[in-house]
Amino acid sequence: MLPTTPPTPAELAAARAIAEQAQAHDGLAPISEQFLRNLATNPFLGAYQGSELVGFCTYDAASAELVVAPSARGNGHGTRLITGLEAPVWAHGNLPAAQHLAAKTGREVVRELLVMEIQKEALLAAVDTAAAVPQGYSISTFAERPELKQQWLEANNQAFSWHPEQGGWDLQRLDTAIDTEWFSAKDVLFLLDESQNLVGFHWIKQVQGAPGEVYVVGLADSGRGKGLGTPLVAAGLKHLAEQGNTAVILYVEADNAPAVAAYQRLGFSVSQRHCLYGA
Numbered sequence: 001m002l003p004t005t006p007p008t009p010a011e012l013a014a015a016r017a018i019a020e021q022a023q024a025h026d027g028l029a030p031i032s033e034q035f036l037r038n039l040a041t042n043p044f045l046g047a048y049q050g051s052e053l054v055g056f057c058t059y060d061a062a063s064a065e066l067v068v069a070p071s072a073r074g075n076g077h078g079t080r081l082i083t084g085l086e087a088p089v090w091a092h093g094n095l096p097a098a099q100h101l102a103a104k105t106g107r108e109v110v111r112e113l114l115v116m117e118i119q120k121e122a123l124l125a126a127v128d129t130a131a132a133v134p135q136g137y138s139i140s141t142f143a144e145r146p147e148l149k150q151q152w153l154e155a156n157n158q159a160f161s162w163h164p165e166q167g168g169w170d171l172q173r174l175d176t177a178i179d180t181e182w183f184s185a186k187d188v189l190f191l192l193d194e195s196q197n198l199v200g201f202h203w204i205k206q207v208q209g210a211p212g213e214v215y216v217v218g219l220a221d222s223g224r225g226k227g228l229g230t231p232l233v234a235a236g237l238k239h240l241a242e243q244g245n246t247a248v249i250l251y252v253e254a255d256n257a258p259a260v261a262a263y264q265r266l267g268f269s270v271s272q273r274h275c276l277y278g279a
Contacts, residue, residue, distance in 0.1 A: 004043040004044050004045045005043065005044065006040060006041050006042065006043065006044055007039065007040065007044040007046070007056070011044065011046055011053055011056075012039060012040055014052075014053040015039060015044070015046075015053065015056045015058075016036070016039070018053065018054070018055065018056065018067060018068075018069045019031045019036065019067055021069055021070055021071075022067045022068075022069065022070060025070040026070075026093065026095060027093075028092055028093045028272065029092060030065070030066075030067035030092055031058070031065050031067055031092075032065060032090065032092065033180075034165070035058055035060075035065045037180075038058075038060065039058055042058050042059060042060055043058065043059055044056060044057070044058050045057040045058075045081060047068065047072075047077040047078075047080060047081050049072055049075070049077075054068060054069045054071075054072035054077060055067060055068035055069060055072060055077045055078065055081060056081070057081040057082070057085065057089075059085070059087050062087070062088075062164055062165070063087055063088050063089065063090055063276060064085055064087040064088070064089045064090070065089065065090045065092075066078065066081045066082060066089060068081070073097070078097075078101050079101065079104065079105065082101065082105050082107075083105065085279065086279050087279060088107075088110060088111075088276050088277060088278045088279055089102075089107070089276070089277050089279075090274060090275070090276050090277075091274065091275045091276075091277060092274045093272055093273070093274065094273050094274065094275040098275075098277075102277045107277035107278055107279070108277065108278055109275045109276065109277060109278075110276055110277065110278040111253070111275070111276035112253070112254035112255070112273060112274070112275050112276070113251055113252070113253060113254065113273070113274040113275075113276075114251065114252050114253070114254050114260065114270050114272070114273055114274075115249055115250070115251055115270070115271050115272035115273070115274070116249065116250050116251075116252060116260075116263050116264075116268040116269060116270055116271065117211065117247060117248070117249045117268060117269060117271040118237075118247070118248050118266065118267045118268045118269075119246065119247045119248075120246050120247070122267035123237060123240075123241055123245075123246065123247070123248055123267070124241060125267060126234065126237055126266045126267045127234060127237050127238045127241050130230055130231065130233070130234030130237070130266060132231060133191070133231045133232075133235060134226070134227065134228065134231065136193065136194045137191055137192065137193055137194075137199070137228070137231075138191075138192050139189055139190070139191060139192070139235050140189070140190045140192055141185065141186050141187075141188060141189055141190060142185040142186075142188035142190065143184075143185035143186045143188075145190055145192075146185070148190060148198050149171070149174070150171070151197065151198035151220075152174070152188070152190070152198060152201055153169060153170075153171060153174050154220065155198055155199070155200065155201055155218055155219070155220035155223075156169060156174070156201070156216070156218050157169055158218075158219075158220050158221045159218030159219055159220065160218060166216065182205060182206060182207045184206070187203070187204040187205070187206060187239070188201060188202075188203050188204070189201065189202040189203075189204070189232070189235055189236055189239065191219075191223065191228060191231075191232050191235075193222075193223075197222070198220065199219065199220050199222050199223030199228065200217075200218060200219040200220060200223045200228055200229075200232045201216070201217070201218055201232075202214070202216075202217045202232050202233065202235060202236040203215045203216040203217070204236050204239060204240060206240070206243065206245070211245065211247040211248055211249045212240035212243070212245035212247070212248045212249075213248065213249050213250060214233065214236055214237075214248060214249070214250035215250075217229070217232060217233055217236070219232070229262065230262060230266070233262075233263075233266065234266070237266075249271070250263065250268065251274075254273070
């Protein structure tokens with residue numbers, strides 16, 4: 001990995017401005033929320049035109065993300081930023097320019113993340129037709145049952161033991177994840193069994209001006225194989241529809257065929273593809 005340091009305050013401000021410019025130009029965010037939140041502390045590599053920052057790369061222990069300002073593209077800045085990186089690099093939206101840069105630098109897709117979306121009538125139909133919560137189970141929220149936080153953490157780690165970003169959390173990591181402006185304890189649904197033990201959760205994301213999001217859905221080991229996944233997703237869709245959302249998105253691994261098929265049966269379709277290009 002290239003030797004870098006976190007950005008200076010001036011670089012940080014310029015980097016955030018570049019990300020905003022790229023999002024307005026491309027129609028999607030070039031840098032993920034997690035990387036933006038950690039931009040001030042993660043290693044940072046800048047691309048300059050004279051003394052002006054026109055692009056940057058930031059990375060953690062697992063992967064990297066980079067962006068070049070729209071006005072400075074086509075001048076080799078992306079190539080200079082990616083050359084020498086030993087980490088895989090995310091291409092959000094997998095736009096043609098990203099595909100060209102990956103091919104030019106000899107990188108191939110090693111992971112693909114799908115964005116799936118459901119809108120209006122299809123959303124209401126999914127809420128109406130999806131299976132109800134089975135007898136013996138009930139829905140509560142983190143706002144109503146904050147004492148179940150440890151069970152939520154355990155369910156998350158059981159559901160995502162295989163996942164490079166979502167698995168292996170501790171309470172500090174969970175606290176960091178919920179320390180956002182958009183987080184609401186009312187938007188974390190808990191699926192409880194007859195003994196009031198948490199067997200699944202549906203964490204919902206709502207940001208003004210953006211579609212509602214099925215942020216994270218997970219079943220504990222005790223909730224698997226019982227047909228609880230669809231009702232748990234449907235409970236979140238109902239919650240979002242009741243709050244006035246007319247579109248809902250979610251992210252799912254492209255190679256998770258059962259999950260993709262389940263979301264398609266509910267009426268979701270693929271709207272974007274995010275690709276991780278290996279080093």
